[in-house]
Amino acid sequence: MPNLDAWAPRVLSLLRIITALLFLQHGLMKLFGFPGPQEGAPDPLPPLLIAAAWLEIVGGGLVAIGLFTRPVAFVLSGMMAVAYFVAHAPANFYPALNHGEPAILYCFVFLYLVVAGGGIWSVDALVRKRP
Template sequence: MNETLAAWTPRALSVLRIITGLLIIQHGMGKLLGFPALPMYANVQLMSLSGAAGVIELIGGALLILGLWTQPVAFILSGEMAFAYFIGHFPKGFHPLINGGTLAALYCFTCLYLSTAGAGPWSVDASMKKA
């Protein structure tokens, strides 16, 4: 059983990266493109803190989905999510469940893992290494 699961480990890494990218890109799309439309993202200005976060999320999420420059992109996204947690959530309380920062913390550490583990075999990064 362990050998069978171990054989899928690199592919699971690719799936984790793709899903993480899809989840992050939606925040950037909501802030900058208005889709999906959320009241809290209705008046985001490009030259604001939320606008800058949206740019990082939109571009970083797309690059994660593709698996292009995964390690530096994931590191930047990890930092952005840590920043989001400590600026937007931590002042509301210590515990993530109470302050609403559970997703920011999870994104932060998932991206930190991807920044060390890489993109996995289903990625542009892996294709470029083969060439």
């Protein structure tokens, strides 16, 4: 079995990029209906969902390119914890029944990025290399 440890920094960057792009998509759906309208989103959006959408777009974009990864991921992790307990948990105790699994996964992937950083393919890594 080949040593996979050498791939860990690259796969961390891939996890960050893919997660952020998927997350960003939720904000685009809420605000702009792209690539389609967000299912179940009220029209017009209440201020809390507008704020969440902008956090998803701006935060998702910053995490995707790996700029300020740790502090932005911290904010997004907290946002997803709040989203779970406000929007999903009241409906049912079980995440599989309250449709909260994505919120939980985003929360913990972003929490991991707070600790791990953006990986080698990030603007943060480029900035660190400058003398």
